[in-house]
Amino acid sequence: MKVLKLKKIATMFILLTLLTGVVIGTFGCGGGEGSGDTNGAANSGGEAEEGSGESQGTQIIPFYTPSAGGTMYIVGAGIADLVTRNIPGYSMNAEASGGSIPSITFINEQVAQGKGAMTALPSINAAQAYNGDAPFEDIKAPNLRGVNFVYGSEINLVVPADSPIESIYDIKGHRISLNAPGSGVAIISEEIVNAHDMTVEDFDALWLSSTEIVSGIQDGSIDGGFIGASVPVPAITELSTSTDIRIISLDPEVVGKTVGERPYYYEAVIPGGTYKGVDEDVITMGYGVVSVAPEEMSEDFIYDFLTAIYDHKQELEEIHPITKQMTLEDGFKTISIPLHPGAEKYFKEKGVIQ
Numbered sequence: 001m002k003v004l005k006l007k008k009i010a011t012m013f014i015l016l017t018l019l020t021g022v023v024i025g026t027f028g029c030g031g032g033e034g035s036g037d038t039n040g041a042a043n044s045g046g047e048a049e050e051g052s053g054e055s056q057g058t059q060i061i062p063f064y065t066p067s068a069g070g071t072m073y074i075v076g077a078g079i080a081d082l083v084t085r086n087i088p089g090y091s092m093n094a095e096a097s098g099g100s101i102p103s104i105t106f107i108n109e110q111v112a113q114g115k116g117a118m119t120a121l122p123s124i125n126a127a128q129a130y131n132g133d134a135p136f137e138d139i140k141a142p143n144l145r146g147v148n149f150v151y152g153s154e155i156n157l158v159v160p161a162d163s164p165i166e167s168i169y170d171i172k173g174h175r176i177s178l179n180a181p182g183s184g185v186a187i188i189s190e191e192i193v194n195a196h197d198m199t200v201e202d203f204d205a206l207w208l209s210s211t212e213i214v215s216g217i218q219d220g221s222i223d224g225g226f227i228g229a230s231v232p233v234p235a236i237t238e239l240s241t242s243t244d245i246r247i248i249s250l251d252p253e254v255v256g257k258t259v260g261e262r263p264y265y266y267e268a269v270i271p272g273g274t275y276k277g278v279d280e281d282v283i284t285m286g287y288g289v290v291s292v293a294p295e296e297m298s299e300d301f302i303y304d305f306l307t308a309i310y311d312h313k314q315e316l317e318e319i320h321p322i323t324k325q326m327t328l329e330d331g332f333k334t335i336s337i338p339l340h341p342g343a344e345k346y347f348k349e350k351g352v353i354q
Contacts, residue, residue: 288334302342
């Protein structure tokens, strides 16, 4: 019995030693020269004590993504794994926040505690958070900095094939979903409507998720809806196999003007044949999904972050092919906020910035 007790005591002692040896990392001030080496770059005062063991110096950096299971969560998990394996002294974890607003909220909380964090979100949301525009007026983040373009998504205005809606201007008086309430796609869809000199008062505006839009078109309870995702969108592909549909083009002049005024968008064309029954090209707009970080994070860490993901991009492509869009040439596509110094340094070295 005495031997068993001694074994239990020894086991508890070892567990306590390991737990107290883990240091939750924080992140550094500035992001210029003198911000520290890679292992201490994320904290102005969080360097590990010498001889304290391998795990003590590990700094944990959350990478916030939308809901678990979505494209960005899968990509985010791959990015986090690459960072953890390739940047000594850091452990990055993909954490589903539920959306852009909570992601920015969590980053602000981390900054207030002297800790590091990153997120990936629609490019328009990055601009809104940086400028303190709705819906980020209460959680503005003027310290937000762009890191890189991850992939693009396009807006699809889907209607039944026999719909009287032939152009976006024809949605007046119809039951049209802008997408889920508070979502980035809903915000973008309303901007598109406004850019075409209409408001949500001009039609029966609904706020339904992409899944609900598909169901509504199938059962006839709605007349159409905006779905935003990388083409081809699986939900629309599946819908087109069971229901005849059309994708409505946006006004080309409006698209050109809007993109010129709002660089977080880009002009896009959905090629004919992408979806069953949609044989002609569709003119639309796209928006980027971009990674961002607070300016307080060190230049060294962000530089190493980009080095890790671009040097091992093939691994990301195997996790999700959408990351083929993440090229050096488009490194900061749709990013309209200032670049983080670490990102600026990286892209200058690669010749992307002159």
